[in-house]
Amino acid sequence: MRTTPAFAVVLLALFSLSAPVQAEQEQYKKFEKLLTGAKLAGKFTVVGRPQNGPLPEESYMIESVRKLPEGDKWLIRARIKYGNTDVTIPLPLDVRFVDDTPMITLTNAKIPLMGEFSARVIFYNGKYAGTWTHHGKGGGHLFGTIERMKKKIAPKKNDSPDKKDSSDDNSAGK
Numbered sequence: 313m314r315t316t317p318a319f320a321v322v323l324l325a326l327f328s329l330s331a332p333v334q335a336e337q338e339q340y341k342k343f344e345k346l347l348t349g350a351k352l353a354g355k356f357t358v359v360g361r362p363q364n365g366p367l368p369e370e371s372y373m374i375e376s377v378r379k380l381p382e383g384d385k386w387l388i389r390a391r392i393k394y395g396n397t398d399v400t401i402p403l404p405l406d407v408r409f410v411d412d413t414p415m416i417t418l419t420n421a422k423i424p425l426m427g428e429f430s431a432r433v434i435f436y437n438g439k440y441a442g443t444w445t446h447h448g449k450g451g452g453h454l455f456g457t458i459e460r461m462k463k464k465i466a467p468k469k470n471d472s473p474d475k476k477d478s479s480d481d482n483s484a485g486k
Contacts, residue, residue: 339409339414340379343377343407344377346414348375350458351371351373351374351459352457353459354440354454354457355454356444356453356455357454358451359450360450368395372390372392373390373461375391386404387402387403387404388416389403405417406418415442429445429447430445431443431444435458438458439455439458440456441454
């Protein structure tokens with residue numbers, strides 16, 4: 313009968329280990345659902361630059377988000393638009409969670425066609441906010457709302473699946 317308490321301790325230890333893993337997996341699913349197919353629409357500031365008039369706008373269209381096997385790494389495929397920049401790229405980024413709040417962190421990350429950046433961006437209650445640094449060029453704040461992107465229109469029967477609907481292309485006429 314002495315093995316009964318030991319067995320109970322082992323079971324308790326196993327259940328206590330699986331609960332955090334399940335909670336973590338639920339956080340991951342919520343984050344993927346929050347950002348996959350989302351548009352981050354907001355504004356940004358540049359520290360030290362006088363602000364005359366409205367703040368400049370930025371937008372990020374998140375096509376997909378998925379957890380990578382390595383630590384806190386996630387692959388976020390996004391279209392980034394700010395100023396004259398408009399590019400779609402896969403970004404391997406660190407995402408850390410504080411309670412139920414995800415935060416993207418990047419430090420000295422080289423982003424193709426854009427340069428080297430550091431940032432901390434949190435997502436909470438349908439909004440995002442954070443700080444950014446474009447190394448050698450400045451930095452500031454960014455903030456905005458998380459919106460659902462409109463679903464792509466399915467091709468008509470006579471259309472080829474690889475034909476692009478020009479109404480979805482914001483670059484038409486550029």
